[in-house]
Amino acid sequence: xxxxxxxxxxxxxxxxxxxxxxxxxxxxxxxxxxxxxxxxxxxxxxxxxxxxxxxxxxxxxxxxxxxxxxxxxxxxxxxxxxxxxxxxxxxxxxxxxxxxxxxxxxxxxxxxxxxxxxxxxxxxxxxxxxxxxxxxxxxxxxxxxxxxxxxxxxxxxxxxxxxxxxxxxxxxxxxxxxxxxxxxxxxxxxxxxxxxxxxxxxxxxxxxxxxxxxxxxxxxxxxxxxxxxxxxxxxxxxxxxxxxxxxxxxxxxxxxxxxxxxxxxxxxxxxxxxxxxxxxxxxxxxxxxxxxxxxxxxxxxxxxxxxxxxxxxxxxxxxxxxxxxxxxxxxxxxxxxxxxxxxxxxxxxxxxxxxxxxxxxxxxxxxxxxxxxxxxxxxxxxxxxxxxxxxxxxxxxxxxxxxxxxxxxxxxxxxxxxxxxxxxxxxxxxxxxxxxxxxxxxxxxxxxxxxxxxxxxxxxxxxxxxxxxxxxxxxxxxxxxxxxxxxxxxxxxxxxxxxxxxxxxxxxxxxxxxxxxxxxxxxxxxxxxxxxxxxxxxxxxxxxxxxxxxxxxxxxxxxxxxxxxxxxxxxxxxxxxxxxxxxxxxxxxxxxxxxxxxxxxxxxxxxxxxxxxxxxxxxxxxxxxxxxxxxxxxxxxxxxxxx
Amino acid sequence: xxxxxxxxxxxxxxxxxxxxxxxxxxxxxxxxxxxxxxxxxxxxxxxxxxxxxxxxxxxxxxxxxxxxxxxx
Numbered sequence: 239x240x241x242x243x244x245x246x247x248x249x250x251x252x253x254x255x256x257x258x259x260x261x262x263x264x265x266x267x268x269x270x271x272x273x274x275x276x277x278x279x280x281x282x283x284x285x286x287x288x289x290x291x292x293x294x295x296x297x298x299x300x301x302x303x304x305x306x307x308x309x310x311x312x313x314x315x316x317x318x319x320x321x322x323x324x325x326x327x328x329x330x331x332x333x334x335x336x337x338x339x340x341x342x343x344x345x346x347x348x349x350x351x352x353x354x355x356x357x358x359x360x361x362x363x364x365x366x367x368x369x370x371x372x373x374x375x376x377x378x379x380x381x382x383x384x385x386x387x388x389x390x391x392x393x394x395x396x397x398x399x400x401x402x403x404x405x406x407x408x409x410x411x412x413x414x415x416x417x418x419x420x421x422x423x424x425x426x427x428x429x430x431x432x433x434x435x436x437x438x439x440x441x442x443x444x445x446x447x448x449x450x451x452x453x454x455x456x457x458x459x460x461x462x463x464x465x466x467x468x469x470x471x472x473x474x475x476x477x478x479x480x481x482x483x484x485x486x487x488x489x490x491x492x493x494x495x496x497x498x499x500x501x502x503x504x505x506x507x508x509x510x511x512x513x514x515x516x517x518x519x520x521x522x523x524x525x526x527x528x529x530x531x532x533x534x535x536x537x538x539x540x541x542x543x544x545x546x547x548x549x550x551x552x553x554x555x556x557x558x559x560x561x562x563x564x565x566x567x568x569x570x571x572x573x574x575x576x577x578x579x580x581x582x583x584x585x586x587x588x589x590x591x592x593x594x595x596x597x598x599x600x601x602x603x604x605x606x607x608x609x610x611x612x613x614x615x616x617x618x619x620x621x622x623x624x625x626x627x628x629x630x631x632x633x634x635x636x637x638x639x640x641x642x643x644x645x646x647x648x649x650x651x652x653x654x655x656x657x658x659x660x661x662x663x664x665x666x667x668x669x670x671x672x673x674x675x676x677x678x679x680x681x682x683x684x685x686x687x688x689x690x691x692x693x694x695x696x697x698x699x700x701x702x703x704x705x706x707x708x709x710x711x712x713x714x715x716x717x718x719x720x721x722x723x724x725x726x727x728x729x730x731x732x733x734x735x736x737x738x739x740x741x742x743x744x745x746x747x748x749x750x751x752x753x754x755x756x757x758x759x760x761x762x763x764x765x766x767x768x769x770x771x772x773x774x775x776x777x778x779x780x781x782x783x784x785x786x787x788x789x790x791x792x793x794x795x796x797x798x799x800x801x802x803x804x805x806x807x808x809x810x811x812x813x814x815x816x817x818x819x820x821x822x823x824x825x826x827x828x829x830x831x832x833x834x835x836x837x838x839x840x841x842x843x844x845x846x847x848x849x850x851x852x853x854x855x856x857x858x859x860x861x862x863x864x865x866x867x868x869x870x871x872x873x874x875x876x877x878x879x880x881x
Numbered sequence: 882x883x884x885x886x887x888x889x890x891x892x893x894x895x896x897x898x899x900x901x902x903x904x905x906x907x908x909x910x911x912x913x914x915x916x917x918x919x920x921x922x923x924x925x926x927x928x929x930x931x932x933x934x935x936x937x938x939x940x941x942x943x944x945x946x947x948x949x950x951x952x953x
Contacts, residue, residue: 295947298947302944303944304944304945307896308895339892343892346918349918350918350919350920459916459919459921460923463914463916463923473898476895476898517895518895519894519895522894522895522898523894523895523917526894526917526918527918530918
């Protein structure tokens with residue numbers, strides 16, 4: 239609690255005691271004989287304790303030409319009640335108004351703190367090596383190319399490359415990923431992660447202002463500037479609401495008593511209840527708070543959203559268009575099938591891995607990765623690489639050929655025909671065909687689940703665009719159960735295709751939106767053209783953060799589902815708040831005009847609703863349940879034994 | 882020039898909106914945003930008259946909410 243809040247709480251307690259005493263005197267039969275002026279003094283004292291600052295603010299604001307603020311409205315309403323002789327009610331309204339204000343300020347402070355704790359990735363210092371000494375400085379003072387030291391438990395202050403030391407990094411604050419990353423010398427590390435085990439010496443590669451942590455903070459803090467339509471509506475609404483209600487109150491106080499023969503006091507009382515309800519604060523505060531909570535909660539899950547408007551658009555998304563390579567697939571080769579003749583598949587892989595032991599070709603790398611065992615260089619000799627064909631080597635005394643059909647054909651060995659969708663390595667041992675190993679760009683382990691979940695969430699069309707061949711594209715789309723696939727597209731074709739989809743969407747649905755998901759490296763134009771551009775695997779990629787509207791820090795397709803669920807929840811909360819706050823206010827206005835709602839109800843409609851709406855908005859922050867279950871430990875390379 | 886300030890002491894989001902609206906009408910202001918939650922005011926205005934515009938903005942803030950404080 240701040241000092242201000244403590245003071246107000248004390249005043250509330252004192253006033254509440256005075257009020258209770260006054261009420262008891264009024265109700266209990268034993269004290270009915272107490273003279274009226276004693277009760278009056280009690281109530282007025284109570285009113286002075288609880289309401290002096292409101293009265294003073296109202297007065298000084300009028301002097302500065304600011305009327306129609308809530309201080310003025312509350313003063314007018316309560317003084318009006320006192321003049322009408324409703325002492326208990328006038329005092330109680332002020333008391334409850336202050337109680338509500340206290341709750342509201344407490345709830346706002348609490349939500350500010352929870353949001354601030356989400357943003358708690360800003361490093362407070364950096365240990366920099368200068369002239370052989372270690373200095374602790376502000377991260378902003380560290381120059382590009384300086385060497386910094388990061389101790390266990392400290393946050394990585396700037397992006398850089400590890401010079402020495404090894405450790406594990408906790409990236410959860412940035413990616414929502416629970417598994418720590420192993421860090422070795424030569425690896426790039428990203429600011430905002432927490433160093434867990436060892437001391438790291440790092441050469442900075444970016445100044446603080448351009449480091450990942452500064453960019454993320456900037457992005458999230460400024461995200462509320464791009465307002466969602468719902469927010470803009472509320473701001474516009476609030477501008478007309480207060481003057482309208484005040485005018486209605488005025489009319490209510492004057493017209494009915496003149497036209498009919500009702501009593502002025504009765505209608506003035508009804509008008510006063512209007513004044514109490516006329517502040518639009520519950521709406522004005524809870525809607526942006528919902529969006530801010532949603533954006534903050536999303537960033538906790540490793541999903542950065544650049545503005546409330548994108549969260550709203552994502553919630554209304556009906557078509558999701560995917561890029562293939564690097565988005566739904568891993569973007570790197572791995573072994574998918576081993577077809578061995580005359581030996582176990584493991585043996586064939588072992589031979590292939592050894593034959594390719596000295597090559598740096600991506601295919602060789604994927605073979606060695608799949609083999610997993612240790613490569614004994616003593617078993618290999620006489621290696622000869624033919625560019626564009628493959629390798630010939632002697633392993634364990636046998637002549638191994640590993641490469642494409644051309645390589646084998648050149649030595650008079652025939653290969654069976656193969657599907658052209660993937661890359662295939664044929665092998666021959668001592669001049670005899672020994673089988674093949676199929677290598678492909680594997681689908682990400684959670685890609686199929688992501689598509690399934692998106693469909694379950696009500697996404698109507700899932701489309702894949704790829705520059706890849708027809709065969710490879712169709713195969714991937716079929717395995718993922720995507721609705722449509724377009725292949726052999728150049729980057730410009732992708733934009734055209736997305737525009738076509740957008741056109742079809744606009745004809746069928748007014749609210750529906752189209753999202754495009756890419757890896758952000760070479761699909762910037764499409765990301766920009768779609769209603770919502772989503773880039774994935776963006777941790778450390780500036781281009782992706784720049785181009786997209788929503789940025790997934792990790793490269794898991796399941797995070798799209800997470801983002802969609804957060805967006806839907808946030809919008810639902812915002813709508814709940816609008817309907818609840820407006821509904822209660824309109825209801826009490828109507829009842830008040832008819833004379834059924836007392837000022838007590840009006841105070842609830844004002845501050846009570848505000849507090850409830852704020853508490854509801856805070857729910858948007860809680861997004862933990864939307865995280866996909868932690869990925870299973872590094873997947874064993876899939877080796878499907880050929881039938 | 883674009884600068885951010887910390888704006889504390891605001892009671893209600895409505896006041897933040899009022900302040901934002903009032904400052905936006907000042908001459909020379911290109912963009913202004915008041916964020917009630919992050920307690921941040923961002924003011925973008927003519928470089929040459931920035932200080933003068935900032936002083937006027939402070940006056941406006943004081944007029945709407947005397948208890949608010951603007952810090953760099």
